[in-house]
Amino acid sequence: MIERPDFIVSEDEARLFPILAETSKEKRVASIFLAVMTQIPVLAEEVLSSVGVRVGKRTRVRAFTEVVLKDKVEDGCRPDGLLIIDTGRTQWSALIEAKIGRNELTSEQVSKYAELAKANGIDAVITISNEFVARADHSPVSISKMLLRKVDLFHWSWSWLATVCEILEYQEAVTDTEQGYLLGQLNHFLAHPATGVERFTQMTASWKDVTQAVSNDEALRKTAPEVEAVAASWVAEERDLCLHMSSHIGQEVAAKVERKLSDDPASRLKAMAEALATRHSLSSVIRVPN
Structure with missing residues (x-):
């Protein structure tokens, strides 16, 4: 069993069926996506390769929501999620900040999460929204380069994540029956207008x-x-x-x-x-x- 990193005070595993208030739409969609990704190695490999993280056969991908970190930078500054990629030899981690619908990221908010990551020795901040970028290492917002000396900043658009899932299903890249079912359900979920995922x-x-x-x-x-x-x-x-x-x-x-x-x-x-x-x-x- 892999122990909890010392920078986490409390957390909840990313849930496929998250119990959240109706107002927590962003956290709900993020939790569902992260939960499915931890269970489909091919999906994790494809998505994480965009941020330079390799997922091997022995790699464990863990995702959390409702995370409380040891070192705070501001009260109420709580990320939507946390990814931890553990190879057994090395560990890579990233805070997740998600937006849905027409909600856009702001430099101020992303800067706070970068400060939070830096204070807790977390490697990166990954933002997810309907805003488009050409590559994951580009961002819709600009933050201080001083913060980026210790913390990497990446961005995934929901549309890109949905496309990755669609391509994997089209190519029949997932051979496990249960994983294939999860991927199909995720595709159906992300394609529905009610989720707030927009082209x-x-x-x-x-x-x-x-x-x-x-x-x-x-x-x-x-x-x-x-x-x-x-x-x-x-x-x-x-x-x-x-x-x-x-x-x-x-x-x-x-x-x-x-x-x-x-x-x-x-x-x-x-x-x-x-x-x-x-x-x-x-x-x-x-x-x-x-």
Whole structure:
């Protein structure tokens, strides 16, 4: 039996059927996903590889909710979950902060969780929301680089997690009958609108005005907030399109991006805003397997 890490005061195992108040929708969805992931090694391997964590045959994946940590940074600062990956030789841990529906992450809240992780020797903070990023090591929010010296910050969109599950089911990657049943039920759950898992459905409010300005051949400033907002919407739509296509063909579809820009989302957004301002156009190249 693996002992409880010394930074945990109390916790509850992530439940497949969590008993939570109706107002705890985010914790409910997070608990269900984390509970299923601990029981399907192929799913854990696929999801955790995005944050650089290897899951081997002897690796134990544990997930908790209602976690109280030894060293507090602020009263009421309690994460939605905690992941602990134990290989027997090494241990990696991450706090989970989940948002659902139209709720968005804030730099202030994520910074607090990074401080909490740092104070307790936890390796990373993983945020989950309906906000899109190109890669898990990109984040929808910016926090102090000082905090990121000791703690890694990752992000998963619910849509990406749902797509991973859909691809695994499409490829029949889960051969165990019980695990396959759990995966199918999770796919059904994540696909239901009532869970609050959303695809990208609408461009920014600035889209209409900017496209009208382009039609009228008006000048655009690359640093204008509306131009930057349109560029950001384009990136989100691009990511959502790739995820949709991945679900349909059962393989990963991704946008082709210059390496220097793929490693720096802020620079890519800046380059796209500049392209929109100078050329009055935005474009994407998408790689589809075979």
